[in-house]
Amino acid sequence: MTLDLDLAVKALGLAIPLGGIIYTWFATRQKDVDEAFTAIGKRLDTGSKRMDQHDLDLMSLQQTVASMPAKEDMHRLELTMSNIGGEIKAIGAHMGAQRDVMRRLENVVTRHEDHLISGSGNK
Structure with missing residues (x-):
């Protein structure tokens, strides 16, 4: 019985840190993914605003050229x-x-x- 108890304590001593590692990996992975998507979303918004400004600049240039x-x-x-x-x-x-x-x-x-x-x- 001491062997089983000793084995159970050792297994539990191994399972708890492994469980913590796995939980931490999934928790931080989700956080990193959310941060990455947030950063990508900000870059896309910035790029979209720049493209809108370029579109306005092109339309202004086309009007100027058309009136020449x-x-x-x-x-x-x-x-x-x-x-x-x-x-x-x-x-x-x-x-x-x-x-x-x-x-x-x-x-x-x-x-x-x-x-x-x-x-x-x-x-």
């Missing part, structure tokens, strides 16, 4: 600016001619004034 003038619009604008430049040159030439006419008129008026002033001083 096309090649044909820029060509038309270049032609129009060229035409305006030609018209400004024509206006400049016309203004130069007007300036020359005004100089001649000023000379005529100055001569008339000089004639009237000198003519009134002789009498």
Whole structure:
């Protein structure tokens, strides 16, 4: 009977630590798995927010590009600016001619004034 009792004590001495080891392994394993899933969930949420922000940035960029003038619009604008430049040159030439006419008129008026002033001083 002492052999059975001695064997039972030894078996119990072995079973209790083994039971503790197994319980601890399962308990910490579940905790580690829960922490890993929580960490993965946070990373997925962060990635989802970043992808949403990238999507908004892409839509904004697409709207900006869509509102930009096309090649044909820029060509038309270049032609129009060229035409305006030609018209400004024509206006400049016309203004130069007007300036020359005004100089001649000023000379005529100055001569008339000089004639009237000198003519009134002789009498």
